[in-house]
Amino acid sequence: MDRHNRLGEEKISSLLFQFSMPAIVGMLVNALYNIVDRIYIGNIKDIGKLAITGVGMTLPITTIIMAFGMLVGIGTSATISIRLGQHKKEEAEKILGNAFVLLVIISITLSILGIIFQDKILSSFGASPNTLVYAKEYMTVIFYGTIFSMVSFGLNHSIRADGNPKMAMMTMLIGAILNTILDPIFIFVFNMGVKGAAIATVISQVATTIWILRYFTGPDSMLKLKKENFKLNKKLILSIFTIGVSPFSMQIAASVVQIIMNKSLTSYGNDYAVGAMTIIMSISMIFLMPIFGINQGSQPIIGFNYGAKKYHRVKETVKYAIVAATVFVIIGFLVIEIFPAQAIGLFNRDAEILEVGVNGIRIYLSMLPVIGFQIISSNYFQSIGKAKVSMFLSMLRQVILLIPLLLILPKIYGLNGIWLAGPISDFTSALITAILFFNDIKKINK
Structure with a gap:
């Protein structure tokens, strides 16, 4: 079976695994460059x-x-x-x-x-x-x-x-x-x-x-x-x-x-707050990189089947991608919430870093379970050729919502305001993404 026939006919779960696994490995390896540096430096x-x-x-x-x-x-x-x-x-x-x-x-x-x-x-x-x-x-x-x-x-x-x-x-x-x-x-x-x-x-x-x-x-x-x-x-x-x-x-x-x-x-904090955030972002990369790998793997499958008007296969691919991504982020969420000190301590065990970092990671990544859905759904729009919608949704979580929240919330809540900016941005962007995503799926169903 040639590549085109595979994309249009082979079992979706098998295809998604074959296309995503090399990309997941690649993304994780790429992330290791920075993470390993920070572990040793810390x-x-x-x-x-x-x-x-x-x-x-x-x-x-x-x-x-x-x-x-x-x-x-x-x-x-x-x-x-x-x-x-x-x-x-x-x-x-x-x-x-x-x-x-x-x-x-x-x-x-x-x-x-x-x-x-x-x-x-x-x-x-x-x-x-x-x-x-x-x-x-x-x-x-x-x-x-x-x-x-x-x-x-x-x-x-x-x-x-x-x-x-x-x-x-x-x-x-x-x-x-x-x-x-x-x-x-x-x-x-x-x-x-x-x-x-x-x-x-x-x-x-x-x-x-x-x-x-x-x-x-x-x-x-x-x-x-x-x-x-x-x-x-x-x-x-x-x-x-x-x-x-x-x-x-x-x-x-x-x-x-x-x-x-x-x-x-x-x-609103101190030098150690920056160090704690550096560690928090490094830990989040470990759980987010597989999602970007799933994105890369699902994109050609969604795009091909959308072009071929095999919409049932498009929906099935997106469903499997969202489920796989959500499993990764839920595992990440549980690790962070149950073992925050151990996760931060991998990078640095100083009492000041641990105190700021444990509080920060629990708040900042508290909406991690919804991020998988948001990222995969944004990629869905790119895969079907709606690049503007995809770019808007990608920018929404990390720029459009996050920058104003980072400027406003610390003035009210101090350092906790910075930690709160993350989950508020994550939840709001996931909600807006869900509205646009399910509206588009309704059009496909028609």
Whole structure:
């Protein structure tokens, strides 16, 4: 049975498992890069609680770097897929060559600006004199390695477009495993602290960059990275940016939220509140990444069957995806509510971090059980071609509702107001999503 027949005829539960599992593994592996760093940094003797807060202050910057990686990476991947579908292999290779050059130029620009202005940037993002030293120590190394971060992240999307999702997953596995091995060596054995964590991350990114470049210049790839395609073409750049601007905007918005949150946490709490939130977000990533993997797996199944007017299969796919996502988040919710101190303690066992973190995680992630439904339903609209509705719903939870709540609630409830902003945003966005989702399902039924 060929791929098209499979999407339209094979058992939905089996299809969803086959398509989602590699994506879930990939998303979790990708998350491990940051999580492993934070676990080791938070456990550095004597300075762990301030060090993890310093790294928390760098999140908006690393998010911006990732945004540019998505702008080029996702835009390139989608454009290459379209050209290959049109049997325009040479043009697809030109797009790949242009993407590589764009990633190099943008990363070098970001590195130079970051190194020159990092003190001002970090201070304006909320870093205090106590945490600035650790934030700067971490980011200086990351800025020097930005070129490897962006090239590896950006071009890995193109490996999928080249028809090799397993190789794309292997790329992330190599980076995450290497980072996990090198972190304790540089942090504890070489006694390099926060700088050691950053060096381990950059070395891992160098390794994945070499792996990807070897793939696109070796015999395994269909598309080849060629020097003659490095000359930038305005039309090709525009086609990349047109598609990549949506995920880029989402990441920039996420960075703005992180900046507002860090400044609010510093104003209404202290440095340790930022450290606690860094840990809370890391823990939430563990349970949310599988949902994004289910999204990636369900998207082609929903899209194909919607196009084929097999609406019963569309509904069945969405149902299974929502159930699977909800199971993940309910497990996460139970772990957090029953073992909050143990979850926070994995990253740092300091009494001040634990006190703030245990209270914070129980409140901030109290609506975790509804997030699975909200994310899957938002993806449903994207899968059936209603990108504007999907983008609105995605922005609703993390930007449109969250930013005003972060600005208003702390003025009334202090630090608890920041923790409350999360569940209120989650519940309200899930409610609005449910209304739009079930209205659309009614249209399908008709």
